[in-house]
Amino acid sequence: MNINKNTIADIRQFNRFYTNILGLFDKHILDTGYSFTEARVLLEIGLLEQCIANNLVDKLKIDRSYMSRIIAKLSKDGLVIKENSTLDSRTSLIRLTPKGMTLFNQINEKSDEQLVRLFQGLSQNEIKEIHASMMFIQKKLDSLGRI
Template sequence: MPHEALVHEIRRFNRFYTGLVGLLDETLMQSPYTLAEARMLFELGRKPRPGGRAGLLARMFHLDLAPVASELAGELDLAPAYLMRVLRQFAATGLVEMREDPENGPPVLALTERGKAALADLEAATNRDLARLTVKLGDRQAAELSDALSRVTRLLAAAGM
């Protein structure tokens, strides 16, 4: 298959899938969070991030979020300034907080109980929607879809994507 045709097929699939799961909606899963914000919550829920050892004034203005923003921005391929604004918003709304690392390392940025609850709600809504998409698939079709997704992941990862 010529690469132009492959690019066309990938774009066609992307349009189909993003419409199917609502990724182009203003917010994700009728939540107050955009897709990028939901990804940030997920990453922070997966593992707390080391923050800086800033002084009291810097902590008051959330300036110690810079190391976290820089690391997450690279992982999520987002602009650090945008990520920093969202992290500040998360802190102001009680979703994240800086905590002392229990192992005496630098303070870490982690989800609060409120942040964990928001993430759990997002994950439950996502799981419900994906289950709704696949509920009519028989066992063979589900296995075929799983194999196809694994194959796409493997092929694109091997191509350096």
């Protein structure tokens, strides 16, 4: 399949636009002191409640050694704890500590506030259109199995 060069340019421009709006390249996302990737790992652990590093590697498509360094940093900072699995002693379960849960909640709140500010000034209909477009894009790309 051949995609028009103008279409590719427009999609890439949108990607740059949206990542800039969300501040994904800021050194510390949402004033947390953590990078986007570190915060994303923390969020995934919080959403899963407990997991193993391999689940995170697969879900976030992050290199295993990089994931290991992120988990080590989050552990050192007292945000996550690793415990041996009762089912398999070779496996470590990762979960948030109370301090990690506090940061998890803070990131969620700040992310929600960021979106409220982003859509401020738009009508309910415009917000619904943007939401529907985002869900359409997600559904189409997800159906390809590449996400």
